[in-house]
Amino acid sequence: MARKILQHALMIVATALLGGLLTAAMVRFAPGSSVDERELDPRLSSGSRQALRQARAAEQNFLRFYVDYLRRAAHGDLGISRTLNRPVRELLAERAPATLRCAGLGLGIGWAGALALAVSAAVLRRTAYDAFATVLAGALLCVPAAVLALLSVFANGPAPLVVAVIVFPRLYRYSRNLLAAGYRQPHLITAYAKGVSGARIFFAHVLPLAGPQLLALAGVSVSMAFGAAIPVEAVCGIPGIGQLAWQAALGRDLPLLLTLTVMVALATLLANLASEAAAQMLSPKAR
Amino acid sequence: MRTARKIAMVVIAATLLVCLNAGFLAPAHYAAEFREAPNAAPSRAHWLGTDALGRDLFSRLLYGTRISLLLAPAAALLSTLLAGFIGGAAGYLGGIWERLAMAAADLVLSLPWLFLLITVRALLPLDVSPLISLAVTFALLGGLGWAAGARVLCAGARGLRNADFVLQARISGMHGLRLFAVHVLPNLKPVLCAQFWISVPVFILSEANLGVLGLGVAEPMPSWGGLMRELESMWSPLHEWWKLAPLLLLVAVTGSLQLLISREELTA
């Protein structure tokens, strides 16, 4: 048991570190990473321009930069953001709560809505209801995230609701298909004939089949929610990590991007590990 | 349900037919600027009005839909197949393959692929043809969009590994790829269908966002996603209702797509 936990932990750390390395490489080789917008200001002297270029010189060799970064991170120093001139650790500490609240709440509401609709559609099995749900999910999927966010600014609505509306169609579609497949199992005909109650059919026959996949979906939905938080925060003006990430990407701010990516990777890996563990607990014989 | 399916087929077929013949049916070229009438309301000359530069919106809708309607489903198919094979195989084989595949999926979900996209654009020549740029864009979207579905499929395939009918098939001598294709994949269809259906509109919209990075269509060629981005500057849907046309068309097509994909009838 302990060995398994250690194995999982090592795998997660190794993957996150690999992710960091890949990010450093991608940012380094993307165009625009060695230039600074301030160079276009004609008032700067050549000495200042030199200083600007030197500030970026440390990132030219991304391997060395990454190793340095890891060494400093081990001591708790996550580097200084190039675009905001502040220690990355401070920035993250300030902004993480806002994103956790926005994305977390949004994810919760999205799941609640998706499951409510999917379960009711699967249980009721009325064509009109199902069609209505499909059209609703389809319509919400087609509206760009920025437009949804602007609508919420217009209506003074809460930002988590926008995140919920963005993830809802995806969650609904997967859940609905999985539950419907569960209801199509051939042996359920016998169960109905025998008069087994609807609730028992749902919990004892449909859910075990759909369960592990729904849990995997739950794990994946965490990264969906973070992805949705980026445009929502940018438009609604929420001081969260999503807004930070977008600005860091546009400014090629490598120290900030590196830390953000590793954090997001760790969060994704942990969420997916949790969903796997939960799936295993629910149906141990699946292994 | 059957009439609904028929309507869906008509919607999609009509859209395809009209768009493929955009060259004949469009009243104006998509780049032609009628500078005397920018932001005009619908009229006999311009059925859906004009955009900020005076370009006929109906023509732009036809041309834009044509490209997106062909490439987005292709990209969605690519991502669905990748998810199916990677996720399905990982779940079915288990062990180290599953570990590696899922770690790869998690990385694909968390890394900022923005930079890869920017780098790809930089590698293309400045005067790249818009069609190639679009094809590259959708190929990248398809190639990166498999991760979420793969995770769910992996969980599903894992469950099937020890299912009775799979064991039975194995006992009767079916192995490897054939077993996978005949028994495992079809049972993963619900998730595959969901993945495909979600990917189509998502890719159409993502293509517009990639326009900021230089990928996607090059002006003045319109794209469906690009036309939808104009919704951001629409303040009163009532006064400018014609600008909702691309959105309504996309909702109609997406809804029809779902009706066509899902062949299961809901039994009472």
Add this chain to the structure above:
Amino acid sequence: MSTKKLSGSWVLAAGRLMLALLAVLPFALPGFAQSGELRFSLHNEPTTFNPLKVEEDAADTIAYLTGGVLARVNRQSQALEPALATAWKITDGGRTITFTLRRNVYYSDGTPFTADDVAYTVRQLMDPALHSRIADPFRTGSGAVQTKMPAPGRISITFPAPIVGLDRLFDQVVILSAHSPNKEMAVLGPFYVADHKAGAYVLLRRNPNYWKRDAAGRRLPYLDSIRLDIQPNRDAEALRLRRGEIHLINALDSEYYDRLAAYVPGALHDAGPGFDTEQMWFNQVPTAPLPAYKLAWFRSTAFRRAISEAINRADMCRVIYHQHAQPAMGPVSPANHFWFNAGLHAHPYDVQSALRRLQREGFHQQAGSLVDREGHAVEFSILTNAEKKSRVQMAAMIQQDLAKIGIKINLVTLDFPSVIERITQTFNYEAVLLGLVNVDLDPSAQMNVWLSSGDNHQWNPKQASPATAWEAEIDKLMRAQASTMDARQRKAYFDRVQQLVWEQEPFIYLVHKNALSAISQSVVGAQPVVLRPQTYWNIETLQLKDAAGGRGH
């Protein structure tokens, strides 16, 4: 103690708490404007609160609202006015400036303002480790800067080399406190930074020690506080103005002007042509990765003039900017009263003349497209950054205009860092369309643009020696205008530079955008102008309507 007594006291306490909350609640709810609090948005998080290190708009705004300067350029009259210095004199051929400082001025925390503070600020400014656009214009020569205090309340600063327009440069130099324990948080301006929530807002409060008084002797500023929300998205900002949650938008885009006109028509102001330019230029770098024949086109003045004549600027002003712009004449707009060369007129839109020019260069029409002497079809790409919609639209219009004379344009939109890399490092571009924000009226701020050895000589930067005769002449003229103090002589030189640029068109100037702004009608005393900051340049005398009646200071 009996439970009854306990519960009684609890009820009383709860009641008091409720009353207190009810009293505070209206002020805690967002959207309820506190009387005397001006609200507007910053587009990004300020990167610094040190006014000498200002690099972007947000930090610039805070420095303007909180910082005290020796002399302030009146944004309306464009003249330099006394602020913390009551008088000044430039001597020694532009090397020395002597200020007479205002007396009885204190920082926001009570520290007295003395010549020491000015000396300290100058030392900070000239610190070689400081790389800022505020400090660099002062570094015209190597050597130390000397400060002397010939009398109490007077300070004399001597620079190693003469600096043209020396007095006006001090409009940007905020005087820091040498002795205050609060460092740069102790300010001499009308407001001070009271609260800052990273990424969300910056709250400024009235500086009780601000030195300025109005004509009636009342202490300025009138406003109690300013709340700067950080809102990167312009659509959301415009929505907020429409709803009355913010009071002003400082630099408004023309697309929002017309949209807002339908809702808050009285709030919109068009102050006339601004200083910003939008221009297109061709790559003339000899080592650029372009085919030699394309480079030859771009280096031909006749080609550039023809392209310029084939572009319909009037249509751009009408269609894209809805007449909130005018066709550009050159790098300086007519709004710059002193420096604009009034002898220049807008480039004509004349397709026939353009074709004639091209014909003289050997270009001719062949099967509907223009080909050069050697038979290459004239086709090139215009690069621009995708974030600015109006720029992409201008490029699309140029594409249509040039298609009429048989030139095929490919429009390439990239993100801004990629564009910068191409125009400053790899030179892998053919034509590019960008805009310049001109904050400074004086042309010496643009030395790096016009000198052929300059880093910002965009079409062919950092030349070892001028590549063409006209660039050599511009070099001579720019150096001449930088070495004389005689304003009239400088204007003559720079007029000639503008004339040369008009004739040679290394930059094809497209439009001068108007300075647009939006100010809610509940703001009293606003007089929007062209120079930045357009709306709140007179922040001290702004008031809010509901508070204007009952305040006595």
